[in-house]
Amino acid sequence: MKKKSQEVEVNGHLIDSMVLTKILDKVMNRGGEFEILHLEVGKKKKDSSHAKLRITGKSAKHLEEILDDIHRDGASISNKVQVRLKKALKDMTLPDNFYSTTNTKTSIFHNEKWIPVENQMMDKCIILKENKASCVPIRDVRKGDLVVVDEIGVKVDPPQRPRDKANIFAFMGSSSSSERPTQHIAEKVAQDIIKTAKRGKIVIVGGPAIVHTGAAESVADMIRDGYIHGVLAGNALAVHDIENSTLGTSLGMYVQDATLAKRGYRNHMDTVNAVFKAGSIRNMVESKKLTSGIFYECIKNDVPFVLAGSIRDDGPLPDVIADVVEAQREYKKVLKDADMVIMVSTMLHSIATGNMLSANVSVVVIDINQPTVTKLVDRGTWQALGVVTDVGAFLPMIVQQIKKLTGKK
């Protein structure tokens, strides 16, 4: 066997985002060798670093294995080579060896130029159509589509850790902790919301615990005041929110004073029935049957919402999209151009949303259960801030901070 070498380049925050650590790690783990030919480290917070490495494998095949592995971390072969494309032979079926995407910015080299991939998401394929490249899920692939195969001619930007969050992240380690000053974290999140909302788009992904814990009003406030520009949820959040708005209860218990309503066990199904009777949530608002709450504010303020069906739904409400593949498409529409996503107490919808997000979107994950937060934050996203807290106490605190910081109230 003859040793084989290849030069690769990588750009980005190599040191502080641990990109170089990961690349060298992988080379060593696979039994390869490396030489750092050139390393220029950015000196200021905003500077990027540049490295040129020579990677050596025990054979051409071994080298290829190593290169495949480090490709996803941003280590690209220096010379520009034409991307390889193959036709899909059937609808919803990819050619063997299709390129499986990361969630970081990607480009392909085609016809002597770099074409950026649009709609970047994780674990999808790349299709080239009329000189435009886009990230596409397998269900949307059609026979004859040109699909990128192998890693050749594909350039991945390494994921970046936002420099100005470094301090707060340093404190928390890579995961998340419940042992932090809660009021300060709430203030920080409020600042981020205010800043982002000025020119950007904020989407909230939420579960029914928002209503149980008495925080529905806080979310409604944020929608009314223009801080939320999209709501992604399931059937449960909508039913609970409308039960709360129309009957004052969540699963039959008054949220105001935690007493049980008369025949309160019926309230949940009664709410489902009331929406069916009206025909839709919008109809309930227009007929003045629904006059407050999260979804009332969505309709009043033209904030789009998508309710995705799930196997555990009661009903589900007529507004729920029962077909999950269609629901995914509608989620993506709302997430388009989002700058910040706030995920509250719902693992299902949060993971779904996480899979659709490019790595440069800010994510805040709020849940009382640490394993849930860890699971979400660990899914390869440097940008996620995990907050292990009580939603019923934390969301009102954010709203209070927003009012304080903006001088309203």
Added chain:
Amino acid sequence: MKKKSQEVEVNGHLIDSMVLTKILDKVMNRGGEFEILHLEVGKKKKDSSHAKLRITGKSAKHLEEILDDIHRDGASISNKVQVRLKKALKDMTLPDNFYSTTNTKTSIFHNEKWIPVENQMMDKCIILKENKASCVPIRDVRKGDLVVVDEIGVKVDPPQRPRDKANIFAFMGSSSSSERPTQHIAEKVAQDIIKTAKRGKIVIVGGPAIVHTGAAESVADMIRDGYIHGVLAGNALAVHDIENSTLGTSLGMYVQDATLAKRGYRNHMDTVNAVFKAGSIRNMVESKKLTSGIFYECIKNDVPFVLAGSIRDDGPLPDVIADVVEAQREYKKVLKDADMVIMVSTMLHSIATGNMLSANVSVVVIDINQPTVTKLVDRGTWQALGVVTDVGAFLPMIVQQIKKLTGKK
């Protein structure tokens, strides 16, 4: 205001299932009074108790409130009164004041006799058609259906705590604990499985952690050996199981030795693509592309499985039912006549299944995360046994115990 009284009766394990406790509690909480006219407590494990109470409210309305409340715990007005019925005025819309079901055995009094309600589930309505009563979800209600309203003429059997499980339940309290002799619990569960499988039906509800933790083989073993008669899951369990069976990995890591496969990040999407290529899981088995694992055994042993779609699915596989309302119907078919349901590491599908089960089905909930187990067990089911343990260690232990107890090794 004039006080008003009413005699009610209740039967069942009044003392040890805490039925009487709950009823008297509710009367007192609502400010009512009670007198125990008669109480006959069953003396042996299998005996039922009988009580006759006089309930007094401050007014006719107050009395009605109280009676509504204790009705669901099995306290019925003694005299037989005709059930009240109203027509549904629209498809998928119930008349006001519809009767919302519990998950315990229910009968309605109609045309001078008690008619048992079929297909008992929680939070549904009751429809009477050709002298047959059945429990129906709101989406299946059609215009003109006769729907039970109010509580009059409806008799609910109070939920029963299985007497011979008393000891193990006493130990665990009403919730679940991780501080118990694991090996013994595994033995007990194994005994239950063996005993139930002899004449009964066992359904497993599972999440992908079964594969991650290396327990897929244990589940496959149990299917092959005839201990599992239905599998309910989502897309993830199927993709992980097939990735494991065809490539040896779970999300790119070899389950055998926890090393990372070459280009292992592709394995997940590669598996999805392989099933699309074959057209279905069954096709993969028939073309010998899939020769082991949970779903292979299902097909080989004619064990039905249902994969319910969810918003977070990658793919999803062609076998997945993307429409959640249809998936619910298919789940119910598999659950019909089940005697035991084992729920492993999936909150979503477990809650969905729990909602479809009558209270007399044995349920075992296995998860490493205590809040998940607590949430499932607390959903009003006396019959659920919660085990906070490591699935990757516990399922192999159950299989070992089954083999030991049945002398097959």
Added chain:
Amino acid sequence: MKKKSQEVEVNGHLIDSMVLTKILDKVMNRGGEFEILHLEVGKKKKDSSHAKLRITGKSAKHLEEILDDIHRDGASISNKVQVRLKKALKDMTLPDNFYSTTNTKTSIFHNEKWIPVENQMMDKCIILKENKASCVPIRDVRKGDLVVVDEIGVKVDPPQRPRDKANIFAFMGSSSSSERPTQHIAEKVAQDIIKTAKRGKIVIVGGPAIVHTGAAESVADMIRDGYIHGVLAGNALAVHDIENSTLGTSLGMYVQDATLAKRGYRNHMDTVNAVFKAGSIRNMVESKKLTSGIFYECIKNDVPFVLAGSIRDDGPLPDVIADVVEAQREYKKVLKDADMVIMVSTMLHSIATGNMLSANVSVVVIDINQPTVTKLVDRGTWQALGVVTDVGAFLPMIVQQIKKLTGKK
């Protein structure tokens, strides 16, 4: 073998505190029989119930087993029989068959009258000295002490569930949940604190997370305003509180803005050294080195505190009682006559305190980790209210509520 019977009596909230449920359960579990000779159930919230049962065992020995078992739940042999006493033969050693106490009110029958046992705690023995009975830990037993043996002549009041808390408890089930309206729970706890503080005594048991999460000021406020009458903790709470008060940090991070202090890693040990230098916390306060915080307020307001040493202590501070047996004695002194105990984010000190409390003391357990709350609440105390929440958000909320409710702002 000849069957043997015995009449027993039991008083208290038999139905709603589930006392009767437990007693009949145990009789059945042990294979015994019972007959309810008389049952008079209290009709109003404050009324007590009375039952007379005939218990039958398969033999005298079997009967005795059953009686032993139900004795702890309050089922006493009806006729008054002299308690049995034996001398301790050595210091710190009990006679065989010593009576091991519960945490509910107990009396012994001696010289023709019922003598109430003082200082009731769980898992201790009872010593009779000069016609006074008291509950004593094994380490305090001296040679020659008269120790109660067997269950004869010992009467236990069954544990009571506080009736007016019934509603909130019904909601939570027997354990504790994070899915409740947080703001309302905070209001309820605030009301309890205000009401209790008027004539009663409130003790707080706390861990260092109080400081990490930014809630130290809230506790200091409550001490200053007269709502806390004793503080039980370990070395960590004191070191963190003093670090926070003197340097503004908790483990080197500024609690105000979550930034890291210069050489902040030294702050923890620097604080320990500062207290050693002063000689004690009191000296620091008197020399004006410590001018705010939890322990400053304790000293300024003559609120006693006890710091118990533990194997993980840094230092520990000179104020810490390094001998745990002595620390237990000092804890008990502070707990004497306490009406309410608030346990915050410390399993170790909370369990220690729980073991020293009679069952009629109100307990509130606050922690972000559900298994911790479950473990504490499940330790056989009906009176404990578990709140799974974020301490850093919940304690400030309580203080806000107290101020609102008392009109001081």
Added chain:
Amino acid sequence: MKKKSQEVEVNGHLIDSMVLTKILDKVMNRGGEFEILHLEVGKKKKDSSHAKLRITGKSAKHLEEILDDIHRDGASISNKVQVRLKKALKDMTLPDNFYSTTNTKTSIFHNEKWIPVENQMMDKCIILKENKASCVPIRDVRKGDLVVVDEIGVKVDPPQRPRDKANIFAFMGSSSSSERPTQHIAEKVAQDIIKTAKRGKIVIVGGPAIVHTGAAESVADMIRDGYIHGVLAGNALAVHDIENSTLGTSLGMYVQDATLAKRGYRNHMDTVNAVFKAGSIRNMVESKKLTSGIFYECIKNDVPFVLAGSIRDDGPLPDVIADVVEAQREYKKVLKDADMVIMVSTMLHSIATGNMLSANVSVVVIDINQPTVTKLVDRGTWQALGVVTDVGAFLPMIVQQIKKLTGKK
């Protein structure tokens, strides 16, 4: 203000242990600048890297701040300068500005040579006595002792991530996960135990859940077979283990079949009394009252154990060291020269032990509660492997693996 620069050097696994990442991070966070003068990265798994950096601050004071901060990560001023020493003016009191230690290998430059610090632990001070430097807790400092102050002349080796564990760590991310192949992890841990036991020392730190979950026999096996060379615990593990060995129960429940013993509630206190009666655990073994279990094997096999008292102890047993400062000293003796520490289900004793360990000792943390594992693993120790699993299933699995791997069965 005039900018000020200083060259520093750092050696070790700069890239893969993320040492360089941390150092540059800190410089940037403090607003400083850096230039990489020289970077030589080790090419093979065992190679160390070397870097020379020029750090620039806005002023001499600013530079000093930065240097202080990065010192703890191993960045030392290149030129050899004499360490600074100050006398302790009182017993148990350090001079201001004392050097607070890390848990990684440290040396001080004194009299023209580097003196290695012995007994390295975290958050202690360094004392120089007769040309020997040692790490000493504040309580052991005596008036007149020469204590190291400032960071000058102190060299810290950066913490190293063990290279051959890289793969398993990479999988788990920086924290720990319950979603891994349990059987494989058990095999890996078993291999480590076998390898280490050959020439090294293994200490186990354990809580009472070992007994509750039925794993006491597994630990006893490992002691008997020579795999455990020290046991660190508290009162609870000992009482539970002896209750289990002498009466077959854990808190009154038979571990074999989870049934409740007759008067089982007394077993715990009965066990405490039995040890008091004998005088000590050793006496019980010698008088044949104790013939199996963890502590029996300790005494039979001359394996030292230390029981540290805590405020929650029942008893505590005569063998328990009630003074926690003394208990810390005894713990340290057992930990001396330990190569591997296995921490099972006890946060208190595990944190205590972690504080006493140098960073080059292998640590395995086993617990069912993820936040507990995260908290222990996050305490700055690269070397800790966290396993979120069920102790009652995992420890028997390790013993099975050891027997399989060593061919003894």
